[in-house]
Structures are given as structure tokens and as C-alpha cells.
Amino acid sequence: MGTDRYAYQSRLRRVSPMPKLLLTAVVLAICLCCDSVAVGLFTLILMGVLITALGGLSPRVYLHFLKVPLIFLVIGCLTIVAGAYPAGTEMAAAIPVGDSLWGFTPDGLWLGGRIFCKALGAVGCMYFLSLNTPVTDLTMALEKLHVPKLLVELMELIYRFIFVLGSTAANIHTAQDSRLGYQGFRRSVSSLGMLSSMVFLRAWRKAERIYTALESRGYTGSLTTLTDAYRPGWGLLPLTALLGAGQVAIWFAEGRLLP
């Protein structure tokens, strides 16, 4: 969990998850609704500034985190933009294949650009949330928002035991590898099969033991806990309003400047 590690070091870590969730939701909604290049880029840059200035993350790490979605977005948008058109269509760039033109139309490019920037802005919003809020705080917030308790508890348990089972799997893998279990394709496949069945069996046994341990601490059907005290984070509320207003202003400005 790359982002989670940074969330625990964030300066906003102790701020209540609610205002952070609100800020993310508002900015995300406006960014998606405006559907514009300028608003998307504005959102991305603003979120970068918030993450580095408020959260204390180094800009290098933020840029690194942007790389992965960027690759997906470029590929995704290319498939939307590129296409085959009948001969005679007004094209921005194209090569003739048979009696049709393969390439980009100006309209298509414009659409692709809008989607690309909108998605980037949305990625920025989600990074603001995930780089400043540990998952456990997020589930706590979901519980307050009346998401069904069963779902929230499952999320929490799954999140915790991803790491436990992950390290189990890593240990088994090392043990197999040290006995040459991954030499060659056939052996790798059979070793991996054994690994998965072992992890499944251990998960099963672990679940039983966890239940026993929970029971001995007075578990009666709900995993209710208390969090360490949060800072209320009131400062984020006017900031949210300001950001939203900025986005809308950019949207109007763009509408004026462009025909």
C-alpha cells in the first residue's frame, strides 16, 4: 500500500477525516461536472499544492505517484481519440488506409483532452484523500456516514489482514524459492499453485484463531472501537468553499475566452 505509508506521516493525519472527505467530494464533483480542460488542470495543480504544502509530502513523491495513472490515462484517451473515419472528413492528422482515414479529428482531440484533464483532476482529488488519510480513519468516517456496519467492519478486517496474509505469502515464496521452486516455467506454476492453496488454508485457520481472540476480549458481534482524538480541522471548510469558487471561476473564464 504505497499511499497509506505516506498517509501516516502526513501533517493532516490527525485531522478528522470528515472535512478531508468533504473537501475531496466537493472539489471532485465540481471537477467532474465542469468537464473542462482548464478546471481539470487547475484542480490537479491545486491538489498538488495542498498535498505538499498542507500534508508535507515532498513534490517528488507526488509526481512519482502521478506517473502510474498518467500512463493509464494516456493509453485510455488515445483509444478514445484515434479512430477510422470515411474519406473526406476534416482531420487533424491522419493516414489513408484503403478508402477510409485513420487518425484524429479536431473534435476528437478536443474531447480526448477534456477527458484527460478531467480525469487528472479527479486523480489529484483522490490522492489528496489517500495521501492524508489512513484507511482506518476513512472506514471510521464511512461508519459515521451510516454506511452499513457489516461492510465497514469487513473493510477494516480485510485491510488489516492483507498485510498478514501478504507476509505469509512472501514467507512461503521465499521458502520455495530457496529450494529452487521457481526454476523454469512448469515448476513456477506448480509452486505458485501450492503457495495459493497454503495461503488459503492458513487464512482459514487464522480466521478461527482471530475469532477466539476477539471473543476473549468481549466481542459480541460488533467491532466497535474508539479512535485517538482528532483535530477538528475547521480550517478545511472555508478552504473547500474557496477551492470550489476558484474552480467555478476558472470554468466561467474558460467559457468566455473560448468560443
Add this chain to the structure above:
Amino acid sequence: MKAIQAEELCYTYEDGTVALDHITFAAEQGKVTGILGANGAGKSTLFLSLNGVLTPQSGRVLLGGAPVDYHKKGLLELRRRVGIVFQDPDDQLFSADVYRDVSFGGVNLGLPAEEVRRRVEKALERTGVSHLRDKPTHALSYGQKKRVAIAGVLVMEPEVLILDEPTAGLDPQGVSDIMKLLTRLRNELGMTVLIATHDMDIVPLYCDYAYLLGGGKVLLEGTPEALFADPAALRANHLRLPRIAHLMEVLRDVDGLDADRSAATIGAARREILRMLKEENQ
């Protein structure tokens, strides 16, 4: 006074394994009692019966002299007063947030939030993990997880604290830290501590009384010194004497010295050796 007692406790698992076979034992209030036994001797089953996770098929458990009530209310009361720390902390820590995991037992007692917070602070401080509150559980070392697991039980402020193999998998410093913590709990809070272990070297140092379990039965009981006087019984149960006591045994049986076999700690061995030297010089 006996803090917790078991009388003629029996438990057989569904597959026919007899885990407890008429076990009678008692742990003195404010003492550390060791339960010694090989793997599969019935230690874990005994502990789960003492905390009400398993209901004994016959016999009974007495807490503070009164028999345990296995109805819902009585069980909650039993689990408040008798806390178990499991061997693998990953079995016990269910939350990725240290603070929330520790608070779990307190919340289950139905205490007001401020009281739970006060207890969490105290438990974190007592176990020396206050500085870990901001870390996710998966970023902790094994020894740190173990301490957090203990804090999660202390938050319920139990009278009896049961620990299954508390020193397994820890480095020597970790072992010494955990055992000192348990000694502090006994001395400062008068807590009754029960530890299952096969780490024989800690027994003479930290246990006030000990039981030897084998095949679901109590085979021996007494002070650690009394138990070490019967090394054959320990060895028959896949255990051994503490290293120092073994040295004393060799000095006595092989070298024909007048060494006291029950001297099992460095301090006791030192006194014993000095005494023998003095006698030789006279």
C-alpha cells in the same frame, strides 16, 4: 487467596482428543504462576476454559472463590476479569490502527468514552508503546505487536492476566522486557499472572509457583525449586532443567560435589558455588 481455580476440569475436542483430563489447579492472588508443558499438553485449552471461550464438559472454574456463570452476562464479566494474551499477536490485533485496537476491550465493557480513553492511555504507557500510537499495526516489529496485544488486554483492567508463550519469538532483550513488565504488573497492581511456557530459564526467575502439565493432567506442582528437584518428570515431558540447574545437577551427579540441584538462577548458583568453595577451604 486463590484468584482463579479449576476443579476436575475436563475437555475433549470433537475429534476425540482429550485435552483436559480432570485438571485441578489454583493460581494465588498477586503471584506469577507458570504452566509448564510440551506442545499439546493442554495449556491452551486450559486457558481458553479459564476465560470462558471454551465451556468445560465437566468440572468447574472458580473466580475469586465463586463458580463461573456461563450465561451471557456472566461470560462478559468473566472476560473482563480474566484477560488472555495469545501467542501470535497477529491473531489478536485485528485493527490496522494501534489506538483503536487497544480501545476494543474497553468499548466492549460498555464504559463511557472518556474512561476508555483514560484506560487506553494508561495501558499504552504501562506497556511502553505510547510512541507507536501513530503507526499502523503492520509497521510494528513482532515485540512491539506483542506489547500492543498486552495493552489491548490491560485496558479491560483484568484481575487475572493469562499469557500463552509470552516469550516465544522474542530476542533476549525482548524476553527480559516482557517479563519485567509482568513482574511490575504483579508488584504494582497485585495482578495475578498465569504464563504458559516451555522457556525453562525464565521459570526460576519470574514464577512464584508452577504446574507441570502432560497429557491433559497435572503431573507436578510446587515452587519452581520443588519442580526442578524432579528432572526426570520434566524430561519425560519434553522439557528440561534450566541451564544453571542442569549445571548444578552435573556438578552433583558427575563430579560428586555437594551442589544443591534447585539452585536454578545465577544468583542462587553463585551462592551455592561460593559456599562449596568455602567449605573446601576449611
